[in-house]
Amino acid sequence: MEIxxxxxxxxxxxxxxxxxxxxxxxxxxxxxxRDESTALGRITNVDAFMNIRLAEVTFTDRQGRVSQLDDLxxxxxxxxxxxxxxxxxxxxTVEKQLQLIHKVRYFGGRDKGRKEFPTARHK
Amino acid sequence: MSFLKRFxxxxxxIRQQQxxxxxxxxxxxxxxxxxxxxxxxxxxxxxxxxxxxxxxxxISLHAVSRDLNAYPWEHLYVxxxxxxxxxxxxxxxxxxxxxxxxxxxxxxxIAEFRFVPSDKSALEAMFSAMCECQALHPxxxxxxxxxxxxxxxxxxxxxxxxxGDIPSFYTYEEGLSHLTAEGQATLERLEGMLAQSVSSQxxxxxxxxxxSLREFEDGMEVDTAPVVAGQFEDAEVDx
Numbered sequence: 500m501e502i503x504x505x506x507x508x509x510x511x512x513x514x515x516x517x518x519x520x521x522x523x524x525x526x527x528x529x530x531x532x533r534d535e536s537t538a539l540g541r542i543t544n545v546d547a548f549m550n551i552r553l554a555e556v557t558f559t560d561r562q563g564r565v566s567q568l569d570d571l572x573x574x575x576x577x578x579x580x581x582x583x584x585x586x587x588x589x590x591x592t593v594e595k596q597l598q599l600i601h602k603v604r605y606f607g608g609r610d611k612g613r614k615e616f617p618t619a620r621h622k
Numbered sequence: 623m624s625f626l627k628r629f630x631x632x633x634x635x636i637r638q639q640q641x642x643x644x645x646x647x648x649x650x651x652x653x654x655x656x657x658x659x660x661x662x663x664x665x666x667x668x669x670x671x672x673x674x675x676x677x678x679x680x681i682s683l684h685a686v687s688r689d690l691n692a693y694p695w696e697h698l699y700v701x702x703x704x705x706x707x708x709x710x711x712x713x714x715x716x717x718x719x720x721x722x723x724x725x726x727x728x729x730x731x732i733a734e735f736r737f738v739p740s741d742k743s744a745l746e747a748m749f750s751a752m753c754e755c756q757a758l759h760p761x762x763x764x765x766x767x768x769x770x771x772x773x774x775x776x777x778x779x780x781x782x783x784x785x786g787d788i789p790s791f792y793t794y795e796e797g798l799s800h801l802t803a804e805g806q807a808t809l810e811r812l813e814g815m816l817a818q819s820v821s822s823q824x825x826x827x828x829x830x831x832x833x834s835l836r837e838f839e840d841g842m843e844v845d846t847a848p849v850v851a852g853q854f855e856d857a858e859v860d861x
Contacts, residue, residue, distance in 0.1 A: 507809055
């Protein structure tokens with residue numbers, strides 16, 4: 500549920516359904532990969548590029564061999580489906596994520612004070 | 623093992639360096655060496671200086687495997703979207719070959735690498751380092767998400783407020799500090815491209831202040847120089 504620190508990633512997420520995946524961090528579900536393998540595990544992170552990190556994974560490769568993986572990172576390009584758990588309210592999840600993004604974006608309020616670059620710039 | 627080549631280890635951007643790590647391709651051990659998880663690529667070199675590199679865009683997934691039933695040693699598993707011939711010599715032995723066309727596999731070529739460190743406790747750090755490096759190489763083929771910044775933080779605030787105060791500067795700064803040099807250069811380049819393509823009514827939050835908006839209306843060329851604190855210190859800001 501953490502919102503990305505990157506303006507670019509927040510904008511990408513806001514404009515795509517990746518925002519839904521970012522709202523189901525912590526859920527255990529199945530990710531179908533492009534090569535027909537599947538990964539069942541707990542979603543720990545999804546970024547704007549749909550790279551997915553899963554924990555405690557039961558991985559079934561395309562030959563059907565099953566193995567356990569502690570941590571799995573699959574690139575967005577190789578994701579075919581992410582199963583959304585039935586108990587997830589999709590609309591509410593998307594709305595909540597959008598709210599979180601707006602909270603970050605409008606931090607400090609729209610009309611309050613000068614919002615230019617702070618003089619102390621950290622790199 | 624003819625794809626092994628001699629090359630110097632990466633000089634910069636190394637997130638994790640793991641010595642005493644065995645490399646295995648498919649079912650074949652390649653020996654023991656050092657794994658370099660660098661921002662530019664993943665490299666492995668054995669003690670004689672021979673090794674190979676993998677480009678992150680070719681890596682489909684990576685994982686930590688502690689399932690000894692599946693493989694007898696705890697390791698970092700890396701699946702690559704390319705073919706590596708273990709016997710025949712190839713034209714591009716540097717392992718950047720993306721020969722995704724002709725392969726005897728079903729749909730696409732897959733190569734499975736395993737990196738078995740002698741220090742098992744390093745696996746999580748190796749995994750995390752790879753996640754970070756992968757995030758630096760987003761898929762260039764991604765259809766929709768890349769350039770659609772309309773309606774995002776870049777123009778919403780400024781549009782509503784006319785000129786001037788752009789609340790997302792705060793988050794821009796915050797975001798900037800989390801970007802690597804490469805990510806920042808990419809961001810600046812994209813912003814420059816977008817800034818040049820927007821109309822004079824628009825202002826992209828985080829990129830321009832009201833000062834350059836006036837410049838826009840004067841018909842002056844947009845300056846795509848990177849945003850630097852103090853750059854617009856002489857701007858007249860309406861409080």
